Amino acid sequence: MKPLDHLDDDIRDHIERETRENIERGMAPEQARSAALRKFGNVARVMEQTRDVWRWVWLEQLQQDVRYGLRFMFRNPRFAAVVLLTLALGIGVNTAVFSVVNTVLLQPLAYPNPDRLVWLGTYDPQIKRDMVAMPEFYAWRQRARSITAMAAFGYQQAAIETPQGAAQITGVYGAGDFWKLTGAHAAAGRLFGEEEQDCLVLSWDLFQRQFAGDPRIIGQPVVMNGRQVMITGVLPRNYRFQFPMWWVAQHPEPVEAYFSAPPPAQRSMLGTQVVGLLKPGVPVAQANAEINSLEKHLWEQDHGPRPLPVVHVDPLQQQLTGSSRRALLVLLAAGAFVLLIATINVANLLLARATLRRREVGVRAAVGAGRSRVIRNCWWKASSRRWPAVWQAWHWRDGPSMRWCASRRSLFPD
Numbered sequence: 001m002k003p004l005d006h007l008d009d010d011i012r013d014h015i016e017r018e019t020r021e022n023i024e025r026g027m028a029p030e031q032a033r034s035a036a037l038r039k040f041g042n043v044a045r046v047m048e049q050t051r052d053v054w055r056w057v058w059l060e061q062l063q064q065d066v067r068y069g070l071r072f073m074f075r076n077p078r079f080a081a082v083v084l085l086t087l088a089l090g091i092g093v094n095t096a097v098f099s100v101v102n103t104v105l106l107q108p109l110a111y112p113n114p115d116r117l118v119w120l121g122t123y124d125p126q127i128k129r130d131m132v133a134m135p136e137f138y139a140w141r142q143r144a145r146s147i148t149a150m151a152a153f154g155y156q157q158a159a160i161e162t163p164q165g166a167a168q169i170t171g172v173y174g175a176g177d178f179w180k181l182t183g184a185h186a187a188a189g190r191l192f193g194e195e196e197q198d199c200l201v202l203s204w205d206l207f208q209r210q211f212a213g214d215p216r217i218i219g220q221p222v223v224m225n226g227r228q229v230m231i232t233g234v235l236p237r238n239y240r241f242q243f244p245m246w247w248v249a250q251h252p253e254p255v256e257a258y259f260s261a262p263p264p265a266q267r268s269m270l271g272t273q274v275v276g277l278l279k280p281g282v283p284v285a286q287a288n289a290e291i292n293s294l295e296k297h298l299w300e301q302d303h304g305p306r307p308l309p310v311v312h313v314d315p316l317q318q319q320l321t322g323s324s325r326r327a328l329l330v331l332l333a334a335g336a337f338v339l340l341i342a343t344i345n346v347a348n349l350l351l352a353r354a355t356l357r358r359r360e361v362g363v364r365a366a367v368g369a370g371r372s373r374v375i376r377n378c379w380w381k382a383s384s385r386r387w388p389a390v391w392q393a394w395h396w397r398d399g400p401s402m403r404w405c406a407s408r409r410s411l412f413p414d
Contacts, residue, residue, distance in 0.1 A: 007050060015040055044367050079353070083346050090342030097335040101328050104321055109242050112183040113277060117316035118147070118284060119244065120274040120291060122309045130312075131271035134175075134262075136298060140274070141176055143294055146287040147276040149177040153243060154272045156259060161223040162210040169206060170253040172241060175261035181277055182241070189218035189233030192260050198229040199260040204237040206256040229259075243275055244319050275316060288313035 015036050022032030040046070073080035108114040120140070121130025134152065141150040152175040160169055179191050188207075192199035200222070202211070211217050221228045241255045262270060278287055288311070295311045321328075 007047060011040075011043060011047065079349070083349060086342045086346055090339035093338050094335045097328075097332050101332050105325060105328060109317065109320075110183075110240065111181065111242065114317065115315075116278040116280070117181065118276050118278055118287060119314050119316050119319035120150075120276055120311060122295070122311050130273060132274045134270045134272055136295070137176070137272060137274050139298055140291060140294055144276075144287070144290060146279055146282045146290050148279045149180055149277040150274060151176040151178040151181045151276075152261070152272040152274050153178060154270070158224050158257070158259070160210075160225075160257075163212065163214075164210050167210055169256045171257035171259050172255050173259040173261055175272070177277070178258075181275055182243075184235060184239055186233035187236040188215055189231070192232045194261075196232075196260050197263055198227065199232050200224065200229045201232055201258040202234045203254075203256050203258075204235060204239070205254070207234045242320070244273070244316075276313075284313055284315060 015033070018036035018039060019029075019033045022035050023029060027035065037043075109117065111117060119130075120132065122132055122136075132152070137150070137152045140147075144150070153172050156171050156173050158169055158171055160167055176194065184191060186201070187204065189201075191201055207213060217231055218233065219230065221230050223229075235258075276287070278284070291311050291313055295309070299309075318325075
């Protein structure tokens with residue numbers, strides 16, 4: 001049998017022995033028992049302290065507090081509904097805002113070495129976006145020493161003949177180290193090589209929707225924009241293209257296919273976007289200085305002493321977030337302020353109900369509740385006028401319970 005099962009009997013025996021000893025000293029039976037109780041102290045308090053040693057008190061107290069909270073809610077359903085709705089509003093707003101901030105600002109890109117990925121661009125004031133000519137991209141890729149891999153990509157729409165009929169698809173052409181930087185691998189077939197022409201890699205959704213998930217189409221030609229191209233592979237279901245895309249505002253459709261780079265005859269007039277992978281330990285500033293030096297040399301060869309454009313090299317994560325970073329942080333602060341207002345409103349509602357608990361605080365302290373239990377159950381409902389009662393409960397010491405309560409009759413109003 002557990003020690004707790006004998007605790008009541010042990011306390012009772014101790015008090016009875018003390019009572020008998022007092023009687024033997026010449027006290028009356030009632031006086032002897034009162035003296036024994038005074039000497040022993042608060043029975044409930046001693047039992048509580050003893051139980052604290054023999055069991056996981058915090059777990060039991062947590063269960064008791066949860067049950068008490070549920071009973072309080074059921075006794076006051078309207079009040080509980082107002083509190084829950086207020087807190088739900090504040091928490092819900094913060095959860096939604098933080099989900100967006102976490103996805104956009106905090107989580108790294110789902111690519112290999114995301115902290116070393118950089119964006120290379122030359123701002124074109126005519127089209128108001130970063131564009132790089134294909135010849136420049138190939139020259140940078142060949143001569144840059146601070147960048148170990150470089151890829152060019154661009155938006156392209158195409159009409160394709162499928163077993164389900166003609167379809168308009170949104171795609172991206174990739175050149176250079178495109179597949180290396182994205183870390184992609186084929187779920188079926190293979191990814192086209194850097195020098196291959198007229199090749200096509202399908203996204204998983206397009207593969208299922210237009211080709212019914214038939215693996216026999218891998219390696220087969222299809223007609224795209226009036227020209228035959230070969231389907232080399234299919235990307236996994238969870239693959240997502242995360243490079244910055246200026247065309248999203250005009251064409252928000254997801255990327256459904258990936259095309260090989262245009263043939264050399266079409267590259268000279270083609271504007272593209274460029275992403276690179278820094279060598280380990282190379283800072284962004286060093287890569288920026290090197291690319292601008294290369295661009296200056298190339299520009300003087302082709303255009304003479306005319307003013308040359310400035311190339312900027314930025315971390316890819318920064319390019320993705322852009323001006324939205326400040327807006328998202330402001331939105332996160334606003335969400336936190338909404339939660340603060342919600343919690344203050346709930347605190348005010350609880351303070352308004354604090355006067356209903358004066359008697360309960362006194363009873364809890366009288367029957368032996370510990371200081372932490374009393375404070376935990378009443379501090380958040382105590383109004384400013386009732387703080388002296390809570391302070392008295394905090395400084396309560398072992399002793400006769402009723403004598404303690406009698407000295408604080410303000411806790412028990414008539």
